[in-house]
Amino acid sequence: MTARSVEARRLQAVVDIARTMTGVAPDQRQVSEAAARAVTELLGDGCSVWLTVPGERTGLARAGAAHRDPRAERLLRHGGDLIEDSWGADLLYAVLEAGIDAILGPAEVAAHLDGPELGAAPWNAVDGLGAVAVVPLGGDGSVRGVLVATREAGKPTYADGDVAFLHAVADTAAATLVAIDRLAFSTAAVDDMRRQAELVDQVSDVIIAWDAEDRVVNWNSAAERVYLYSAAEALGCDAQALLATQFISTATGEAVSRADLLAELGRTGVWNGELRQRRADGDEVQLLCSMTAMTDQFGHVSGAIAINRDVTEHRREEKLALHDALTGLPNRRFLLDHLAQVLNRCAAGAGLVAVLFLDLDGFKRINDDLGHEAGDEVLRVTAERLWSSVRRHDVAARLGGDEFVVVAEQVRDRWNAEELGRRLIAAIGEPVVVAGRTVRVTPSIGVTLVDAASAPLRGPDEVIRSADAAMYTAKRGRSGVSFAA
Incomplete structure (x- = not known):
């Protein structure tokens, strides 16, 4: 041989x-x-x-x-x-x-x-x-x-x-x-879940389980209602790919990587957070998730089971309650709550805070000459430019009418705040075409600075009033940016 x-x-x-x-x-x-x-x-x-x-x-x-x-x-x-x-x-x-x-x-x-x-x-x-x-x-x-x-x-x-x-x-x-x-x-786990299928299908929450290769092994009737995929369509599919799942930390609101989630499951056996997923018709759904690892007899993670509660409508209602319907920016209610948290962080030593109050010069004339629809379009464009000009962790909100507020944390100094104000003036002041005409609006901006020493003595309403007063000083002096005394 x-x-x-x-x-x-x-x-x-x-x-x-x-x-x-x-x-x-x-x-x-x-x-x-x-x-x-x-x-x-x-x-x-x-x-x-x-x-x-x-x-x-x-x-x-x-x-x-x-x-x-x-x-x-x-x-x-x-x-x-x-x-x-x-x-x-x-x-x-x-x-x-x-x-x-x-x-x-x-x-x-x-x-x-x-x-x-x-x-x-x-x-x-x-x-x-x-x-x-x-x-x-x-x-x-x-x-x-x-x-x-x-x-x-x-x-x-x-x-x-x-x-x-x-x-x-x-x-x-x-x-x-x-x-x-x-x-x-896996077979024993699936058999056990199937024995409980009748009970599981009576639960209003979504219950999904998948194995070590992410293949769906359990899909209850609530999952069918929420995701619009039947159990026959879902079983055996890659659970995360099927729903284009994004994992969100409820503590920070930030995305959680799949690797970090698996590490948490391996370390503690559980993960609680929020999911953003895509259902069969393409619409996004949001769910609160409580995930538990399934382990084999050697203690290795061999899959997971998730109990998800659909909060899509609740999140939509929350957004409507806290955001401006016209521009999509956070509204006054959101702003006051956010600013209160920012002032607390500032008092604890998180750094200098700048609150900028913006009012659009010439906006009333656009409303009077071109109508309210044209005015609304100018406000929408202004909101987009405002949002794209601030840093990722800053917040831009609409108070009402043509008044906006920006809250910027961890500002280096007064000059850094003024630089932000000048950048906003340049971005918002670009021409806008509405109702077949090119128009231009420029903001007057008042700025209030809050440091760790003064933060405990000031509330959100008082800080906004202070920035509002500084804005009128800027408007009268046509200086563009003015700081509160």
Whole structure:
């Protein structure tokens, strides 16, 4: 037999071990027997697979064996008694704990047989052995057992190619055993959820579960109502991709990356936040989410279950209550609440705050000459320019009419605040085409600065009145920007 054909047969044997997953109800015994049989048929050695016993640090149980000679059969068939009696368990458990294989050639075996401690290894009780290989079954971050191969005396010791083949068999068997465990756990979890399906479908909240590959395994009737996907359409799909999910922190309002969410699930087992998702008709929905990790018997995250409450309408009502209907900017109610929080942070040492009050010069003439629709368009354009000109963490709001307020935190100094005001004047002062005519409005801006010392003494209304008074000073002096005294 050529070297190439030997390699081909060995590769096919490894593939056959992995294929045990495709059988009906694959189990540990089938995988272990396939591994032992591959070693016996292709190396001509005796082989036995021993798996760790769950819950026992030093427990081993034989799961599969194949024998070619009486000595190997005697050793591997009765070796369990020797191991249980702690005769020669040291080497096997060293391999288990270290995850490093032990290859004993004729010299090592002879040394054990001739040594003073005849119970140092289980094969010492058997004459005529020439070589022994103990290879760990590593997988899923732990060693699940050992593969023990024995070769009779007179045969060549284990060559590098033989050892590589033993490792391939052991690694494939271990990976297949991990897959079987996860499949069994997922199946049990899904069966349990299905037994509760009738109860789950009576719940008004969305309940979704997915496995380690993000495939949907549970989709209740509330999920069908909210997302407009039937269970038949959703099951088996990638849960996050199907709904274009964005994870939002309820504490900060900022997006949470999938990696950070998975890290939190792995660390604490739970994640609470908000979801922005896309339903089947393309509309966005917002949901409060309570997510719990599902773990396998080894404690690894194997999926998650989420209980989501649709708050889309509530969020829409909140936005209408806190935002200006014409421009979409935050309204006075939002502004006062936000400014109160900003002043508290300022008092705690968060840095200088600038409050800018803007009034549009010439706006009344546009309303009178071109009508209120043209005036509304000017206000919408002004709001867009205002919002695009402030920093991401600043807030621009509309008080009413042609009056706007900007709250800027962590301003460096007075000149930095004035620079912001000049930038707003330049942006808003660009021409606007409305009702077929080109018009221009420019704001007068009053600025109030609040530092840590004065913040505890001032309330939101008083700060806005102060900036309003400074705005009238700017309007009278046509200076563009004026600071409160």
